Amino acid sequence: MAMENVPPSQTLHLPRLRRRWQILFLQAIATAALLALLFRMTEVYGPCDEGFLEDGNNWCPSYEHTRGLMWVNEQPSFQDNALSGTDGLILPRELVGIDSTGFASQVVPLTMCFLLAGLWMFYQTRDEKVKLWTRRGCTGAVVLWAIVPFILDWFDEIGVIGFHVPLQHIGSLLQPLQLAIELFFVGIVFAPILAGLIGIWSLSRRALTWAVGFFLMIIGVHALLTFQGITDSVAGIGLKPLPAQIGEATLYGGLISPLALDLLGIAILILLFHEAGNAVIGHLEYAVMLPDASKSDPEYVRQFNNVVNSHVLHTVSIIGGVALTTALALEFDALMLDIVAIMEGGQWSGQVSESLELQLTYGKVISAGLFLLAVAGMRYVVPWQRVSGLIEAGIASLRGTRSES
Amino acid sequence: MWTRKAAIMLTSGISLILIGMMISHFQLMIIGLTFIAFLVINGWVTGHSDLEITRNISAQNVYKGDDILVEVTVTNNSYRRTQLLELFDNVPHEMKMRRGINQMRMNLGPGQSATMRYTVRCPLRGHYTVGPVSVRHRNAFNLFVNESKVDDRTDITVFPQVREVEEALLRSNVPKMYTGATTLKTPGQGMEFYSLREYLPGDAFRMINWKAFARTGELMVNEKTRDAVTDVFIILDIRDVARIGTVLKNPLEMGTVAAASIANYFIRRRDSVSIVTYGDRMNYLPPETGDKQYYKTLSMLAGVTSKGSMPLQAVTNAMSSRISRGSPVFIISSLEGDGTTLPAIRNLSGKGHEVIVLSPSSIDLERLVSRIPRMSYEVLKLERQNRLTAISGYGAKVIDWMPDIELSQALLQVKTV
Numbered sequence: 001m002a003m004e005n006v007p008p009s010q011t012l013h014l015p016r017l018r019r020r021w022q023i024l025f026l027q028a029i030a031t032a033a034l035l036a037l038l039f040r041m042t043e044v045y046g047p048c049d050e051g052f053l054e055d056g057n058n059w060c061p062s063y064e065h066t067r068g069l070m071w072v073n074e075q076p077s078f079q080d081n082a083l084s085g086t087d088g089l090i091l092p093r094e095l096v097g098i099d100s101t102g103f104a105s106q107v108v109p110l111t112m113c114f115l116l117a118g119l120w121m122f123y124q125t126r127d128e129k130v131k132l133w134t135r136r137g138c139t140g141a142v143v144l145w146a147i148v149p150f151i152l153d154w155f156d157e158i159g160v161i162g163f164h165v166p167l168q169h170i171g172s173l174l175q176p177l178q179l180a181i182e183l184f185f186v187g188i189v190f191a192p193i194l195a196g197l198i199g200i201w202s203l204s205r206r207a208l209t210w211a212v213g214f215f216l217m218i219i220g221v222h223a224l225l226t227f228q229g230i231t232d233s234v235a236g237i238g239l240k241p242l243p244a245q246i247g248e249a250t251l252y253g254g255l256i257s258p259l260a261l262d263l264l265g266i267a268i269l270i271l272l273f274h275e276a277g278n279a280v281i282g283h284l285e286y287a288v289m290l291p292d293a294s295k296s297d298p299e300y301v302r303q304f305n306n307v308v309n310s311h312v313l314h315t316v317s318i319i320g321g322v323a324l325t326t327a328l329a330l331e332f333d334a335l336m337l338d339i340v341a342i343m344e345g346g347q348w349s350g351q352v353s354e355s356l357e358l359q360l361t362y363g364k365v366i367s368a369g370l371f372l373l374a375v376a377g378m379r380y381v382v383p384w385q386r387v388s389g390l391i392e393a394g395i396a397s398l399r400g401t402r403s404e405s
Numbered sequence: 406m407w408t409r410k411a412a413i414m415l416t417s418g419i420s421l422i423l424i425g426m427m428i429s430h431f432q433l434m435i436i437g438l439t440f441i442a443f444l445v446i447n448g449w450v451t452g453h454s455d456l457e458i459t460r461n462i463s464a465q466n467v468y469k470g471d472d473i474l475v476e477v478t479v480t481n482n483s484y485r486r487t488q489l490l491e492l493f494d495n496v497p498h499e500m501k502m503r504r505g506i507n508q509m510r511m512n513l514g515p516g517q518s519a520t521m522r523y524t525v526r527c528p529l530r531g532h533y534t535v536g537p538v539s540v541r542h543r544n545a546f547n548l549f550v551n552e553s554k555v556d557d558r559t560d561i562t563v564f565p566q567v568r569e570v571e572e573a574l575l576r577s578n579v580p581k582m583y584t585g586a587t588t589l590k591t592p593g594q595g596m597e598f599y600s601l602r603e604y605l606p607g608d609a610f611r612m613i614n615w616k617a618f619a620r621t622g623e624l625m626v627n628e629k630t631r632d633a634v635t636d637v638f639i640i641l642d643i644r645d646v647a648r649i650g651t652v653l654k655n656p657l658e659m660g661t662v663a664a665a666s667i668a669n670y671f672i673r674r675r676d677s678v679s680i681v682t683y684g685d686r687m688n689y690l691p692p693e694t695g696d697k698q699y700y701k702t703l704s705m706l707a708g709v710t711s712k713g714s715m716p717l718q719a720v721t722n723a724m725s726s727r728i729s730r731g732s733p734v735f736i737i738s739s740l741e742g743d744g745t746t747l748p749a750i751r752n753l754s755g756k757g758h759e760v761i762v763l764s765p766s767s768i769d770l771e772r773l774v775s776r777i778p779r780m781s782y783e784v785l786k787l788e789r790q791n792r793l794t795a796i797s798g799y800g801a802k803v804i805d806w807m808p809d810i811e812l813s814q815a816l817l818q819v820k821t822v
Contacts, residue, residue: 044432216436223430246431263432267439275546282547286510293504299520303511307489310512314545318446325442326435364431365422368438376445384449389485393515 005298012287012295012304022308023280027200029315030276034196037215037269038106042189044242044262045222052238060238061225063218066105068185069098072178090179096186109190117197124202146176188218200277203284208277215270246364249331256327264330268323275319279311325375329368336367411447411548414440444548451549453542454513455483458555460494460536465559466703469530469566469662472503477538479511480518487513491541492521497533500525527563528653530661530707535559564703565661567669568812599628635676636692636729639664640720641709642738643684648711649739650770654808656739659765661706663737663812668702679727680705683720685713689727718745721753733759736801739767740792747792751799760801763815764793769808 009016017023041063048060048067059071073088089098095112097105123134150172157169192214199207224230226241247257256264287295287304294300378384407415421437424430456479463474477494481487494507505523513519527533536558542551601617604624617625641664647657668678677692680702690698690705717738728734734753740746740762753760768785771777777785789805797803806815 219432219436223425223428223433227428227430229428242431244429259431260435263435264439266432267436270436271439271443279545289506291502291504291506294506294523297505297522299522300509303509303519306512307510310486310488311545314450318443318450318546321446322439322442325446326439329438329442330435362426365426365434365438369422369441372438372441372445375442376448379449379451383485385485386483389483389515392486393484396514396516 006296006301010301012290012301014284014288017284017287020308022305022312023283025312026276026280026315030200030273030280031197033269033273033276034193034200034211035110037266037273038110038189038193039103040262040266040269041215041218042106044266045218047240048238049240057238061221062239063189063222065096065109065186065189066098066101068188069096069182072181072185073098089182090175091182091186096182106189109186110193113190113194113197116194117201120198121202142176146173149175196273196277200280203281205278205281208274208281212270212274215266219266246330249334252327255331260327260330264323264326267326268319271322272315272319276315279315283308283311325372326368329371329375330364332371333363333367406550406552408543408547408550410546411444414548415444418444443546447544447546447548450488450544451542451551453540453551453553454481454485454487454490456480456487456490456540456555457482458492458538458540458557460538460557460559462535462559462561466562466564466700467527468564470526470528471563472524472526473500473561474522474524475507475535477521478518479513479521481513481515484515486515487511487542489543489545489547491543493539493541494521494523494535495537495539496525496535499529499531499533500527500535502526527561530563530565530658532708533561533563535561562704562707564707565658565665567703568662568666570666570670570813570816572813597629601625602628635671636679636732637667637671637676638679638681638692638724638728638732638734639667640681640683640717640724640734640736640738641706642717642736642740643682643709643711644714644742645684645711646714646741646767647684647739649741649767650808651773654773655711655770656765656767657709657711659806659808659812660737660763661709663763663806664735665703665706666812667735669699672699672702678702681720681724682709683713683715683717684709684711685715687715687720687723689724691727692729714742716743716745716749718749718752721749725752725756728753728756728758731757731759733761735761735763737763737765739770740764740789740796741767747795747799750796750801754800760799761804761819762793762796762801763804763806765806766808773808 045063047064048057048062052060058074059067069089069091075088089096093099095108097108100107123131126134150166150169153169153172154166157166158164192211195207195214196211198204199209199211222239225237225239231237231241242263243259246260249255249257249260251258251261283304290300418437418440421433421440423437425433425435425437458480459478461476461478464471467473475494475496477492479490479492490511490513492509492511496502496507503524503526505521507521507523507525509519509521511519536556538555538557540553540555543549601614602625604613604626608626612626614625614627641660643657643660647660648655650656650658664680668680671678672694675694677694678698679692680688680690682688682705688705690701693701717736736750738746750760750762766789768777768782768789772782793803793805802819804815804818806812810818
């Protein structure tokens with residue numbers, strides 16, 4: 001098989017591919033989307049209802065971790081734990097950002113997520129024996145940490161008052177429970193981030209899907225808990241509902257409203273994170289499946305580059321197109337209203353333009369659906385691929401002519 | 406066609422929109438709309454391109470165990486990108502991938518082409534077909550897929566291996582009566598020059614003697630002397646019992662190698678060779694010589710499969726009128742499960758044919774795949790030895806061919822009474 005040589009740095013071996021700029025770019029995009037998603041989600045779903053807070057309540061089930069930790073901190077049953085010290089928390093306060101607000105409260109937990117994801121990657125690359133002993137070591141440490149204070153307390157007391165049933169030391173066993181509760185509150189916000197980072201950098205589809213599912217679950221739970229039917233019957237949850245109207249399109253030349261931008265941002269970031277993360281895994285899976293001879297075959301290398309370059313281009317252009325299309329779809333009702341307004345004089349047009357229904361969810365969604373239908377039909381009107389192909393062929397021929405001359 | 410991912414995305418999108426509408430939650434509606442917009446925008450880059458696929462292979466006829474280099478070239482003849490194009494060349498499962506792989510992902514721009522190269526080994530003889538090429542177009546996000554097959558097929562014939570047996574046949578106890586071609590002083594098909602005669606319509610151009618034409622001004626052709634050759638008959642047992650053993654080592658595989666090697670030896674000596682196979686029915690290749698006969702022999706042996714239970718005597722009876730007087734007959738059979746072996750060989754010997762029986766030891770071949778108790782093995786082996794001794798008692802030369810013995814070595818072990 002006579003073949004030209006491929007430089008070693010260009011072959012499709014996994015260690016080299018992981019340093020390829022296209023792969024790193026997709027991973028960086030997915031990571032950036034994940035972080036942006038965290039910030040956007042805490043911004044939109046983090047605050048509690050102001051009235052609820054003014055009533056003296058400290059905690060509501062919002063997408064924010066410090067309030068939950070403060071609640072743990074204030075529980076008297078957790079105050080006496082040996083490890084919790086004076087501040088009442090087992091996890092160090094600096095580590096969970098409990099004394100900060102906003103972005104500052106997320107910096108250290110985020111750094112920890114990166115660190116843990118790195119450790120997980122390192123762990124995954126070790127052999128089975130190391131993994132087994134790591135698992136055993138961790139389990140042993142947790143068990144010792146959970147039981148040893150209880151036993152020490154009990155034995156110490158036996159020395160003083162003799163043998164007794166250790167009912168008064170049972171509080172020492174609450175330590176693991178407290179840690180679990182603290183981790184639960186931190187995990188509500190940062191577990192999908194950790195899973196997402198593991199998914200992106202440790203190449204796990206399951207982790208990516210889990211992270212996306214978690215975000216959708218948070219949004220779904222928030223939607224249910226702020227639904228009027230629920231809030232009417234269950235008072236005191238304290239979640240801040242989203243506005244019932246999407247508002248006036250004032251941003252980007254009247255393209256989108258501030259609220260719609262926030263919500264659309266979350267949807268686009270979920271999509272971007274999921275697609276970019278999965279793309280990396282898909283391309284690397286293909287490369288791993290290839291035998292050694294094909295990994296160094298220039299044709300395979302060239303086509304792999306073509307596929308990945310094309311994917312990067314599609315990720316940027318199509319996700320951008322989706323954002324623009326959805327934004328336009330959301331404002332399509334306004335355009336329809338403008339058209340109706342142009343047909344002045346008619347009683348029907350006047351009624352429609354004043355219809356509140358059209359500006360609320362039903363009108364928005366129906367008009368957006370119509371717009372998307374029209375956009376979908378455009379593929380039959382303009383052969384986009386042929387147009388882009390002709391442009392590409394033209395550019396290629398121009399390049400050829402230039403290089404010949 | 407929509408992929409499962411696209412279907413899930415559409416269902417999720419519609420569900421989220423409906424739930425969002427039910428509980429007046431804009432976020433759910435916007436996520437639903439985004440999912441559907443994602444499908445809509447991706448719908449612009451679906452469909453398939455006009456592809457031209459050609460396959461080149463290094464050889465269409467190979468011997469068992471040889472490698473074939475396959476090159477599949479794909480050219481995008483349309484004015485649109487292929488998007489993610491997956492190519493899979495269907496290779497028979499009997500062939501083993503030696504280098505490269507028979508699939509490739511590519512993304513071809515207008516007019517671009519790519520070549521997929523791989524090498525397969527053919528460990529089993531037979532007639533095979535490489536192809537068709539399965540083509541799958543996907544868009545970048547795996548939402549829409551378009552599958553098709555390009556019906557470009559290449560037939561490959563894998564001949565049985567041909568071993569060098571000349572020295573073995575010379576040194577063995579096999580009678581040396583086959584002296585190859587001898588020249589007769591009459592015109593006919595042969596090698597040596599006989600005379601010149603005038604050109605007649607129908608004579609081959611290569612027979613024309615151009616020097617004589619230049620000298621005389623008339624078309625003259627060379628006539629050759631007729632070669633007298635020995636007709637060698639090879640009877641190969643391809644009955645169902647011939648599959649005992651492993652896929653690569655069984656009486657049928659050993660028999661095809663032996664038949665091909667013996668045929669090659671005699672055809673090279675310009676003798677005529679005839680092949681007869683019997684399984685569910687008898688196949689007969691009349692005696693001929695030359696490269697064409699060699700190719701026919703190998704092709705016939707490439708395609709044999711074990712089936713049926715035809716008795717040997719039925720074959721010898723049917724062939725008795727066709728086997729030339731005094732021609733040597735090679736019988737390649739495990740001699741299992743056929744009560745007519747003895748009378749058949751007795752008849753052949755009685756008619757003055759030199760009969761050589763090459764018998765792969767099916768008991769030892771069976772031991773390769775299943776455990777036979779020692780006592781049973783000894784008994785079976787003894788029965789076989791008795792059968793072989795009885796056959797040699799009728800004047801046949803018998804070769805007990807053990808699985809681990811090479812053909813040339815086996816031929817040296819001719820047993821006669």
